[in-house]
Amino acid sequence: MTAARYVVNEIKGYHRFVKFLIALVAIAAVASLARFVFGLGPTTNLNDTYPWGLWISFDVVTAVPLAAGAFTLGAIVHCFHIKKLEPLVRPAIVTGFLGYSLVCIGLVLDLGQPHKGWHVLRYWNPHSPMFEVSMCVMAYTTVLFLEFLSPVAEKFGWHVPMRVLRWLEMPLVILAAAISTLHQSSLGTFFLIVVDKLHNLWYNPLLPLLFWVSAICAGMCIIILEATASHKWMGQPNEGVLLRTLAKVLPWTLGLYIGLRTFSLLALVEGPFFDRPGLTIAFFLEFGVGFVLPCIMFTQKSVREDDRRRAIAASLVIFGLVLNRFNVSMIGMMNPRHIYLPSIIETLVTLGIIAAHILFFVLIAKYFPIFEHHPETVDYTIPDSFHKLDGGPSVEVKAASHGG
Amino acid sequence: MSSRKDFTKDKAFLIDMTKCTGCRGCQVACKQWNQLDAEKTEFFSGEGYQNPPAMSEKTFTRIKFRDYQKNGQNEFAFYKEMCMHCNEPACASVCPVGAFEKTAEGPVIYKADRCIGCRFCMIACPFGIPKYEWSKAFPLVKKCTGCYSRVKEGMKPACATTCPTAISYGPRDEMIKEAERRLTDYPDRYIHKVYGKDQAGGTSVIYLTSLPFDELGFKPVTMRPLPGYTWQALRLVPAAFLTVGGGLSAISWINHRKDRLKQEREEAEAAQQPNETKED
Numbered sequence: 001m002t003a004a005r006y007v008v009n010e011i012k013g014y015h016r017f018v019k020f021l022i023a024l025v026a027i028a029a030v031a032s033l034a035r036f037v038f039g040l041g042p043t044t045n046l047n048d049t050y051p052w053g054l055w056i057s058f059d060v061v062t063a064v065p066l067a068a069g070a071f072t073l074g075a076i077v078h079c080f081h082i083k084k085l086e087p088l089v090r091p092a093i094v095t096g097f098l099g100y101s102l103v104c105i106g107l108v109l110d111l112g113q114p115h116k117g118w119h120v121l122r123y124w125n126p127h128s129p130m131f132e133v134s135m136c137v138m139a140y141t142t143v144l145f146l147e148f149l150s151p152v153a154e155k156f157g158w159h160v161p162m163r164v165l166r167w168l169e170m171p172l173v174i175l176a177a178a179i180s181t182l183h184q185s186s187l188g189t190f191f192l193i194v195v196d197k198l199h200n201l202w203y204n205p206l207l208p209l210l211f212w213v214s215a216i217c218a219g220m221c222i223i224i225l226e227a228t229a230s231h232k233w234m235g236q237p238n239e240g241v242l243l244r245t246l247a248k249v250l251p252w253t254l255g256l257y258i259g260l261r262t263f264s265l266l267a268l269v270e271g272p273f274f275d276r277p278g279l280t281i282a283f284f285l286e287f288g289v290g291f292v293l294p295c296i297m298f299t300q301k302s303v304r305e306d307d308r309r310r311a312i313a314a315s316l317v318i319f320g321l322v323l324n325r326f327n328v329s330m331i332g333m334m335n336p337r338h339i340y341l342p343s344i345i346e347t348l349v350t351l352g353i354i355a356a357h358i359l360f361f362v363l364i365a366k367y368f369p370i371f372e373h374h375p376e377t378v379d380y381t382i383p384d385s386f387h388k389l390d391g392g393p394s395v396e397v398k399a400a401s402h403g404g
Numbered sequence: 405m406s407s408r409k410d411f412t413k414d415k416a417f418l419i420d421m422t423k424c425t426g427c428r429g430c431q432v433a434c435k436q437w438n439q440l441d442a443e444k445t446e447f448f449s450g451e452g453y454q455n456p457p458a459m460s461e462k463t464f465t466r467i468k469f470r471d472y473q474k475n476g477q478n479e480f481a482f483y484k485e486m487c488m489h490c491n492e493p494a495c496a497s498v499c500p501v502g503a504f505e506k507t508a509e510g511p512v513i514y515k516a517d518r519c520i521g522c523r524f525c526m527i528a529c530p531f532g533i534p535k536y537e538w539s540k541a542f543p544l545v546k547k548c549t550g551c552y553s554r555v556k557e558g559m560k561p562a563c564a565t566t567c568p569t570a571i572s573y574g575p576r577d578e579m580i581k582e583a584e585r586r587l588t589d590y591p592d593r594y595i596h597k598v599y600g601k602d603q604a605g606g607t608s609v610i611y612l613t614s615l616p617f618d619e620l621g622f623k624p625v626t627m628r629p630l631p632g633y634t635w636q637a638l639r640l641v642p643a644a645f646l647t648v649g650g651g652l653s654a655i656s657w658i659n660h661r662k663d664r665l666k667q668e669r670e671e672a673e674a675a676q677q678p679n680e681t682k683e684d
Contacts, residue, residue, distance in 0.1 A: 041538030048460065048535050051523035079652045081659035112521020112536070112543040116501075119520050123501040129634055130524050131500035132641060170656060178649035182641055189637040193498055193528040195626050208637045 021359040028352015031345045032109050040112065045343040052329065054342035058350050059106025061187055062325040065211070067099025068219030070144060071180035074173040085242050090151060090370045091230070092223050097144040098360050100137060102353050109349060129189040136183030143176050151368045185212040191328050199332040200271045201283045206264040207328070213257045218321040220246055221314035228311040234362065236371045240307050247304040254295035254317070261287065276336065282327050290320015411491040412577035414510035415555055416608040417564060420586065421620070422593055424482040424570040426453065426467055430563035434465045437551060437562035452480060459485055461535045464548040465563055468621050483620040487512065487533045487548035488600060489608035495525035495534060497631030510608045511550025519544055530604050530625040579610055586612060605629025
């Protein structure tokens with residue numbers, strides 16, 4: 001009773017926006033319940049022509065690259081040893097962990113037989129990109145969970161897990177990058193099979209590579225947006241100096257993407273590109289506004305150093321990535337005479353998933369040391385509860401105190 | 405997924421659309437053998453007497469009607485829609501749990517007990533054949549079984565058994581030979597092409613027609629087996645994993661070592677000059 005009252009009081013103290021998010025999540029929960037009661041047909045606008053809709057296009061195909069910040073930043077900080085960016089790593093990991101958990105929820109809603117989802121582990125089909133992605137998403141969600149455990153262990157003062165996790169940090173970072181490379185690209189492989197259905201503007205054999213490179217770009221931009229937003233609205237310290245460094249990398253990765261994309265269009269695909277005006281507009285919005293324009297912006301020092309303009313350029317990349325994934329997985333395959341639009345329930349569920357992401361991020365940042373993380377200040381020693389070491393100096397204790 | 409390369413002895417349908425009378429006995433036989441529910445139909449909802457309105461979870465095969473004029477006369481042409489039972493099926497290659505299997509006899513069968521309902525097969529199939537039980541809360545995929553239960557026991561599929569004129573059923577190489585014989589014997593009657601010989605890398609359903617395929621509603625598809633399109637990327641997965649993992653490990657080892665050496669050098673320098681400012 002008191003615990004419940006404590007929770008209620010705690011929630012009453014939240015900001016109005018957080019309460020709004022809670023409402024959105026609750027509505028989505030009801031909407032997803034409707035999916036299980038009434039079935040996919042009546043609750044969604046999916047049909048035999050459009051077996052995949054908003055839930056696959058956004059909740060899976062788009063949400064996965066949007067959560068790519070965790071592995072990208074992990075690699076930048078720990079492998080390329082740009083240590084000053086470390087304060088950005090934890091928020092990125094929380095975003096990644098939330099993102100992937102919600103991808104799993106989105107998938108469960110979309111599967112016809114969610115109770116048989118574990119069959120992927122039992123009947124392997126290595127020829128299937130879907131098998132590849134499911135295995136990777138499961139593995140990577142586990143990795144992210146372990147990485148996410150660090151702040152939790154810190155909060156509750158679990159010393160042994162803290163040491164173990166600190167020791168596992170490097171292997172986990174490398175594993176995360178390797179697994180992410182596989183499934184980010186395999187999401188592109190999904191659409192290599194729709195050879196006669198996907199429009200020439202998007203179908204090309206380089207899709208997996210393009211998906212991977214664009215995911216890296218988007219991951220970094222999400223970090224920029226997130227840090228800017230949490231500085232502005234959550235009273236977190238301004239990480240502008242660090243974001244400037246990150247923004248310096250972006251023209252290179254975006255440039256690589258633009259180069260690969262141009263090459264793939266000019267050299268690897270034949271056939272009419274601009275035969276359908278709607279798709280032509282979608283393409284130029286995606287590629288011009290979403291990739292080329294921000295790439296040019298990020299080359300400007302004035303953009304990289306200005307918080308607002310940097311955030312605008314980053315949001316353009318996010319816009320480009322989202323539109324790209326929708327173009328590949330939905331719009332580029334649409335029959336102009338028979339258009340798919342998501343139903344209200346589909347829309348509410350997806351909105352709820354986005355709201356849940358922001359909500360949990362805000363709550364986790366409120367209760368766990370996400371932003372205040374400075375590894376040099378954390379005490380990674382294991383307390384000598386049994387007074388075994390009191391006798392004399394021990395090598396282990398010395399090693400432990402070097403942890404930071 | 406099957407890894408065999410020889411499909412000549414698979415059982416295949418040879419469907420000669422010029423001999424089809426549009427009686428739709430095949431549709432009825434299919435519903436009977438597979439015990440599929442009836443659908444709400446309407447006269448003249450499509451061209452001619454075409455019914456039901458679409459292929460669905462309850463309709464595995466359907467005769468499409470096409471009205472056209474030849475020498476000032478009204479003519480009918482037909483196309484039998486059904487699963488093509490590809491030699492190398494896209495559905496089988498993309499299914500994460502291997503719920504589709506190209507059997508040695510020829511039919512591509514679906515194992516409902518494995519299916520998780522992801523609908524990738526529906527996206528991947530170049531012919532748009534797998535359909536979904538949209539009305540159910542926990543739907544499964546439905547498609548033509550090639551009457552595997554009959555074929556296994558040495559019988560012909562229900563539609564092929566019922567059809568009075570157009571469908572022959574037998575080993576794929578013989579069916580192709582027969583189709584080519586008809587093309588040479590009656591060059592005026594047919595479009596000089598055998599649909600299904602190379603489409604999607606070859607299928608176990610082969611058509612002869614008098615009208616161009618696209619006019620009858622045949623889908624334009626690639627001549628390459630579809631699984632190859634994804635496999636050319638997927639086969640790189642182990643290499644990509646090792647390259648990224650190994651590469652990053654090497655890079656981090658080098659960088660950490662550089663840092664450690666730098667620190668050691670600094671410490672050594674600090675030890676040599678103890679008089680200078682103390683640390684901390």
